[in-house]
Structures are given as C-alpha cells and as structure tokens.
Amino acid sequence: MLQDGRDPGVLAHAAAVLAGGGLVAFPTETVYGLGARADDDAAVGAIFAAKGRPPDHPLIVHLARPASAATFGADLPAVARRLIAAFWPGPLTLIVPRRAGVATAAAGGQASIGLRCPTHPVAHALLAAAEALGVPGVAAPSANRFGRISPTQAAHVQAEFGDALLVLDGGPCEHGIESAIVDCTRDRPVLLRPGSLTRARIEAAAGEALHDADAGSAPAPGTLASHYAPRATLRLMSTSMLGEALRLLGPQAGGVAVYSRTAVSTLDPRRRAGARHRVMPDRPDAAGHELFAVLRELDDLGVSLIWVEEPPDSPEWEGVRDRLRRAAAA
Ligand code: TXA
Numbered sequence: 001m002l003q004d005g006r007d008p009g010v011l012a013h014a015a016a017v018l019a020g021g022g023l024v025a026f027p028t029e030t031v032y033g034l035g036a037r038a039d040d041d042a043a044v045g046a047i048f049a050a051k052g053r054p055p056d057h058p059l060i061v062h063l064a065r066p067a068s069a070a071t072f073g074a075d076l077p078a079v080a081r082r083l084i085a086a087f088w089p090g091p092l093t094l095i096v097p098r099r100a101g102v103a104t105a106a107a108g109g110q111a112s113i114g115l116r117c118p119t120h121p122v123a124h125a126l127l128a129a130a131e132a133l134g135v136p137g138v139a140a141p142s143a144n145r146f147g148r149i150s151p152t153q154a155a156h157v158q159a160e161f162g163d164a165l166l167v168l169d170g171g172p173c174e175h176g177i178e179s180a181i182v183d184c185t186r187d188r189p190v191l192l193r194p195g196s197l198t199r200a201r202i203e204a205a206a207g208e209a210l211h212d213a214d215a216g217s218a219p220a221p222g223t224l225a226s227h228y229a230p231r232a233t234l235r236l237m238s239t240s241m242l243g244e245a246l247r248l249l250g251p252q253a254g255g256v257a258v259y260s261r262t263a264v265s266t267l268d269p270r271r272r273a274g275a276r277h278r279v280m281p282d283r284p285d286a287a288g289h290e291l292f293a294v295l296r297e298l299d300d301l302g303v304s305l306i307w308v309e310e311p312p313d314s315p316e317w318e319g320v321r322d323r324l325r326r327a328a329a330a
C-alpha cells in the first residue's frame with residue numbers, strides 16, 4: 001500500500017516493520033529502494049526473493065549518518081574518506097572492505113560492501129527512526145524486479161510489487177538515475193557505475209583520476225550490460241539515423257515511440273511517420289530526472305519499438321548515456 005512518507009506515524013510504523021525483519025520501499029534522491037535490515041540475512045533474503053535477483057548480486061547498505069560506515073566497513077580507504085566528506089549525504093555509493101561477519105547476505109558473499117548515505121528527507125527520517133530501534137543500516141536495491149526499469153515514483157513500485165508491500169510515497173525522485181558507484185577497494189578508485197554526480201566532480205574530491213572497470217576482467221558482481229529493460233525494444237540512434245528511419249517508417253508508425261531532443265518536425269519534415277514522440281530535455285539533470293518515467297510511459301503505450309536519439313557525447317551526459325545503452329542492450 002502507498003502511504004505518505006512525510007507522515008510521522010507512517011514513518012514510525014515503517015521503521016518498526018524494518019526492525020521486525022520486514023520489507024519497506026522508500027524514496028531516495030536517486031530512485032526508490034526496496035529495503036530490509038542489513039544485519040538480518042533472512043530479511044535480506046526476502047529482498048532477493050521479491051526481486052527475483054540472483055543471491056550473488058550484492059546490495060547497497062543505506063546509512064542514517066556517515067559515521068555509521070564504520071559499522072559495516074573495515075579500515076575505510078583514504079579515498080573513501082575523502083569522498084564521504086565531499087558527497088555524503090548524497091547520490092554516491094562507495095565499495096569498501098567489509099567488516100568480517102557483518103551483512104554477509106547483503107554483500108552477496110563479497111569481501112566488500114557497498115555503502116551509501118542518502119539525502120532524501122524521507123529516506124533519512126526512515127533510516128534514523130530504524131536506527132533508533134537498533135537497525136544499523138538498511139540494504140536496498142532499486143525497487144524493481146530484476147533487470148527492469150528502476151522506479152522513480154511510488155506508483156512505479158506498486159506496479160512492480162503489488163499492493164501488499166508498504167511503499168512510502170515521497171514524490172518523484174530528484175535525480176532519477178541510480179547513484180554513482182566508486183570501488184575504493186583496489187589500488188586506485190574505479191567508477192563502476194556513472195550517476196548524476198559527474199566524473200570530474202568525483203575526481204576533484206578524490207584528488208586522483210577515476211579508472212574504468214577493466215573491460216578484460218570479469219564484470220563487477222551485479223553489473224550487467226543489459227539492464228533497465230522496457231518490454232519494447234529500445235534502439236539508440238544518431239540524429240541522422242533517426243531522421244532516416246522516421247522517413248522510411250510510413251504506416252507502421254503506430255508501433256513506434258520516439259524520445260529525442262531534436263523535434264520530430266526537424267527529423268521528419270513531411271511528418272509522414274506520425275510516431276508518438278516525447279521531447280528529451282536539453283539539460284542532462286532534467287533528462288535523468290524524467291528518463292525512467294518516460295521509458296515506462298512509452299512502454300505502457302504498448303509500442304514494440306522505442307527509438308531514442310543518442311544524447312550528446314559530453315561528460316555531463318555520462319549517467320544518462322549509460323542507462324540508455326544498457327536499456328538498448330536488453
Ligand atoms: O541509487 C541507488 O544506488 C539505488 C538507491 C535505492 O539507493 N540503489 C541501487 O541498488 O541502485 P541496485 O541494487 O539496483 O544496484 C546496486 C549495484 C549493483 O548492481 C552492484 O553492481 C553494485 O551496486 N554493488 C553493490 N555492492 C557491491 C560490491 N560489494 N561490490 C561491487 N558492486 C557492488
């Protein structure tokens with residue numbers, strides 16, 4: 001059931017559900033999360049079961065306060081401490097060495113653990129209320145079924161899991177794409193997943209360059225090329241390819257939806273295609289904010305194809321480009 005995440009009575013109830021080993025979905029500044037207490041392997045197991053997620057895909061543990069990182073992480077690397085000081089609370093997840101024996105199921109058995117301290121007021125209030133009941137951290141993946149589009153509105157979560165799940169409604173998520181993830185367990189920091197925080201800002205605070213996950217080595221657990229999949233087939237196209245495809249489309253236009261920064265009247269001046277169209281914002285933060293909601297909406301039209309114009313190849317668009325490429329790889 002959807003409940004108002006700003007209502008103190010609702011928050012107190014939700015914290016008690018978490019403390020008792022139950023599941024609660026809650027808003028963060030990135031996307032909605034599906035939470036369970038991180039120190040309870042059975043409660044965490046219920047997350048994997050609900051999502052249909054393989055148990056070796058590690059979860060992020062959400063903390064009420066930066067200081068709680070020491071509960072889960074052992075010997076925080078210096079670069080992690082610098083990034084915590086710069087960006088927590090906020091949309092950045094850090095992979096650090098795990099304290100032995102702590103949150104084993106949440107970590108998917110890894111020797112490391114992903115930690116994040118969210119800034120969303122509802123997430124923060126829930127984590128603080130749960131902490132007061134003895135919950136040291138809340139493991140929470142995005143609140144979607146495995147491989148599907150992450151939810152950025154409470155109604156998306158309900159559509160994924162039905163009415164039995166307690167969902168705290170905190171309105172649409174500000175950033176709309178998941179947190180950036182930096183692995184701090186190697187000899188140099190590695191950007192495992194780009195987010196709304198730009199690489200340049202993270203590097204400035206880290207005091208060193210971020211490396212990319214090595215294409216030759218095994219992917220980080222839970223990092224899949226194909227992800228965020230709508231039911232329709234998503235194709236990413238250059239502006240000229242998209243224009244050409246629209247001009248060739250003709251009567252099948254009903255099965256196609258278009259999401260592009262360039263107006264359809266420019267792409268297809270004679271407007272023969274008449275495909276359904278949404279305009280992508282010119283700013284990457286605005287595009288990230290609406291991206292997953294737009295993909296859900298276009299998918300819900302029942303089209304078989306979603307054609308998306310490639311976003312600009314500039315650093316501020318890295319997070320949005322990454323999500324679109326994964327959606328197109330499905
Ligand atoms: O913005 C977010 O990060 C959202 C909100 C709810 O906080 N959460 C989220 O969780 O996106 P999830 O489970 O959908 O993605 C977490 C990713 C996994 O794909 C996994 O690759 C990575 O974090 N991860 C977590 N722990 C890790 C670890 N110990 N080592 C490597 N990667 C890890």
Ligand code: MG
Nearest residue numbers: 141142143150
């Ligand atoms: Mg996810």
